[in-house]
Amino acid sequence: MKKWFEPFSTAWNGVVTHKLRSFLTMLGIVIGVAAVISLMSIGRGATADILERIGSMGSNLVTISPGAFTYRGVSGAAGSSQTLTLEDAEAISEQIPYVAAVAPSYSSNLQLVVGGENTNARVTGVTPEYWEVQNLEIANGAFFSEYDYQRGMKVAVLGSNVKETLFGDANPIGQQMRMGSIIVRVTGVLESKGQMFGSSPDDAILIPLTVMQQTVAQPRTAQGKRVVSSIALMVSDEERSDYVVEEVTSLLRTRHQLGALDDDDFNIMSVEEISETISEATTTMTLLLGAIAAISLLVGGIGVMNIMLVSVLERTREIGIRKALGARERDIWIQFLLEAAFLTFAGGIIGVIVGWAVSYMVSATGFMTTLVTADIVILAVSVSVAIGLFFGFYPAWNASRLNPIEALRSE
Amino acid sequence: MIKLQDITKVYPMGKKELEVLRGIDLTIDKGELVAIMGPSGSGKTTLLNLIGCLDTPTSGSYYLEGREVSRLSSGELAMVRGQKVGFVFQTFNLLPRLSALANVELGLRYSGGSNHHRATEALARVGLSDRANHRPAELSGGEQQRVAIARALAKNPPLILADEPTGNLDSRSGEEIISILTSLHSEQGITLLVVTHDASIANRCQRIIYLKDGQVVAEEKV
Numbered sequence: 001m002k003k004w005f006e007p008f009s010t011a012w013n014g015v016v017t018h019k020l021r022s023f024l025t026m027l028g029i030v031i032g033v034a035a036v037i038s039l040m041s042i043g044r045g046a047t048a049d050i051l052e053r054i055g056s057m058g059s060n061l062v063t064i065s066p067g068a069f070t071y072r073g074v075s076g077a078a079g080s081s082q083t084l085t086l087e088d089a090e091a092i093s094e095q096i097p098y099v100a101a102v103a104p105s106y107s108s109n110l111q112l113v114v115g116g117e118n119t120n121a122r123v124t125g126v127t128p129e130y131w132e133v134q135n136l137e138i139a140n141g142a143f144f145s146e147y148d149y150q151r152g153m154k155v156a157v158l159g160s161n162v163k164e165t166l167f168g169d170a171n172p173i174g175q176q177m178r179m180g181s182i183i184v185r186v187t188g189v190l191e192s193k194g195q196m197f198g199s200s201p202d203d204a205i206l207i208p209l210t211v212m213q214q215t216v217a218q219p220r221t222a223q224g225k226r227v228v229s230s231i232a233l234m235v236s237d238e239e240r241s242d243y244v245v246e247e248v249t250s251l252l253r254t255r256h257q258l259g260a261l262d263d264d265d266f267n268i269m270s271v272e273e274i275s276e277t278i279s280e281a282t283t284t285m286t287l288l289l290g291a292i293a294a295i296s297l298l299v300g301g302i303g304v305m306n307i308m309l310v311s312v313l314e315r316t317r318e319i320g321i322r323k324a325l326g327a328r329e330r331d332i333w334i335q336f337l338l339e340a341a342f343l344t345f346a347g348g349i350i351g352v353i354v355g356w357a358v359s360y361m362v363s364a365t366g367f368m369t370t371l372v373t374a375d376i377v378i379l380a381v382s383v384s385v386a387i388g389l390f391f392g393f394y395p396a397w398n399a400s401r402l403n404p405i406e407a408l409r410s411e
Numbered sequence: 412m413i414k415l416q417d418i419t420k421v422y423p424m425g426k427k428e429l430e431v432l433r434g435i436d437l438t439i440d441k442g443e444l445v446a447i448m449g450p451s452g453s454g455k456t457t458l459l460n461l462i463g464c465l466d467t468p469t470s471g472s473y474y475l476e477g478r479e480v481s482r483l484s485s486g487e488l489a490m491v492r493g494q495k496v497g498f499v500f501q502t503f504n505l506l507p508r509l510s511a512l513a514n515v516e517l518g519l520r521y522s523g524g525s526n527h528h529r530a531t532e533a534l535a536r537v538g539l540s541d542r543a544n545h546r547p548a549e550l551s552g553g554e555q556q557r558v559a560i561a562r563a564l565a566k567n568p569p570l571i572l573a574d575e576p577t578g579n580l581d582s583r584s585g586e587e588i589i590s591i592l593t594s595l596h597s598e599q600g601i602t603l604l605v606v607t608h609d610a611s612i613a614n615r616c617q618r619i620i621y622l623k624d625g626q627v628v629a630e631e632k633v
Contacts, residue, residue, distance in 0.1 A: 006520060006524060006525060010520070013509075017508040017509075018508075317504070318506055320504075321504045321505075321506065321517075322517070322520075322521070323465075323489065323492075324463075324465060324492065324498050324504070325492070325493065325498075325517060325518055325520065325521050325522075325562070326489055326490065326492045326493020326494070326521035326522050327489060327493075327520075327521045328485075328486045328489040328490065328521070329485060329486060329489070330486070331489075331521060404465050405460055405465050405466055408465075408500070408504065
């Protein structure tokens with residue numbers, strides 16, 4: 001046998017000749033590593049999921065809303081200040097560089113009648129740029145054009161949920177629906193995008209802003225400017241998001257005649273910024289989950305030390321025999337240290353498999369997305385080996401220091 | 412081969428000290444077959460442990476093959492044990508979970524590396540080729556002691572130390588063990604020290620050393 005290989009085979013024999021004990025020692029590590037892998041995969045999965053949804057909004061989107069903008073999308077409700085105007089939107093479009101498109105919108109609750117159905121729904125008046133800025137896709141039909149917008153054509157584009165509710169499986173294109181005091185024709189249906197912070201384009205009913213102005217009396221500010229519910233911008237270069245946010249902020253502050261000490265009377269948020277904030281939050285959550293799991297790994301490591309200490313006691317005579325046969329302290333030390341490392345390495349590998357299986361099962365339930373990444377796997381396995389070496393050190397050192405004569409005399 | 416000069420060994424016993432060896436002078440030549448006799452507590456095993464480099468003397472000098480080994484570090488002593496000394500114990504001291512062959516290989520493990528071929532040869536030398544894969548529990552006492560001799564023998568050491576090798580055996584197995592040991596001496600010229608209570612065994616050696624209270628009290632050529 002090759003000489004360098006012998007310590008490994010000796011340690012391996014020590015592991016396999018005490019199968020039950022080895023298994024129990026490994027169990028602590030298996031559970032610890034499995035916990036790390038599965039919890040981290042849930043954390044990473046949630047992060048990836050959220051970022052993907054944000055990404056679907058378009059990573060170059062900047063939204064401005066009046067008053068208290070919240071993630072939950074309840075902004076622009078009755079109480080919030082009516083500070084943003086169509087004129088603001090025009091000014092942004094004309095004066096701020098790196099802005100590819102500006103899409104102001106105004107939302108209002110309107111009575112909807114389709115066939116015999118009579119419901120109340122939130123309708124949003126938008127400009128033709130809206131679908132491009134919001135990164136929307138058309139499933140069926142078409143979005144209204146600049147021409148339709150200028151002429152004030154009475155047309156509507158429906159979100160996929162709205163279409164489902166109002167028309168079921170029937171084709172809504174060309175159908176008419178009564179909206180407040182006017183009748184509009186459906187020209188398009190949006191592709192479904194899924195829920196995002198409680199609001200979703202799937203629930204939208206979009207009509208030209210020009211039509212909206214005819215239907216409901218669009219409020220005006222004291223200066224006679226036309227109030228909008230929000231303004232969305234598309235930045236031509238993602239890298240310039242922060243710059244655009246800054247420029248728009250200072251422009252709006254000037255236009256709204258805010259003093260140096262006044263707070264902004266609007267909220268501005270880039271998707272870039274939102275996704276950074278959220279990924280920071282979820283990364284923290286993932287680390288927290290990982291830390292909790294790491295505690296069980298630590299407990300497993302203490303279990304390894306415990307059993308190795310017992311094992312050294314139990315095998316005192318064996319150590320004496322080995323020493324009588326010429327084993328140096330180093331040989332004994334390496335043997336027990338390698339045994340601990342083998343146990344924790346094997347425990348780590350099994351733990352990865354178990355953790356992977358658990359995270360697969362979690363994602364199979366459909367409630368959560370999970371993501372097992374190579375870095376977590378490598379980290380978990382190397383941490384468990386490190387734990388073996390760390391917690392195996394003291395027992396191994398103990399074993400190596402035994403006096404051979406006393407060790408031989410022990411029963 | 413072995414030269415002891417005024418060797419003492421003192422063990423602390425609480426506040427008092429226990430003098431186990433009190434000034435031993437002893438020379439054993441290469442290829443000798445020596446028996447060490449004496450009553451319990453006379454220091455026979457302590458002397459054997461010192462000669463086998465399992466322990467170091469409190470004072471005095473010990474030369475093994477001309478090299479002073481009484482002041483070596485524990486690691487150096489282990490090397491000497493691995494290269495020079497084969498032990499045969501009263502209680503066999505085999506590892507219960509290893510096969511006979513694996514136990515013999517263990518004897519080579521710390522002195523140049525396991526060697527399947529040499530281990531098999533050593534087992535054949537003690538007549539146990541057919542039991543190579545049996546564990547100690549499946550062997551008789553005599554067979555276990557033969558495995559232990561094969562383990563000591565495998566690395567081909569110049570010195571074999573046997574501490575009451577027949578003490579746990581019936582007389583017929585004991586006789587087998589003694590004939591194997593004496594044949595090792597006569598055929599391979601190994602220096603052999605045997606600690607024994609049994610006068611019939613001692614009489615088959617070339618020289619008998621009597622110990623009492625940690626001193627050599629008599630020597631006798633057979």
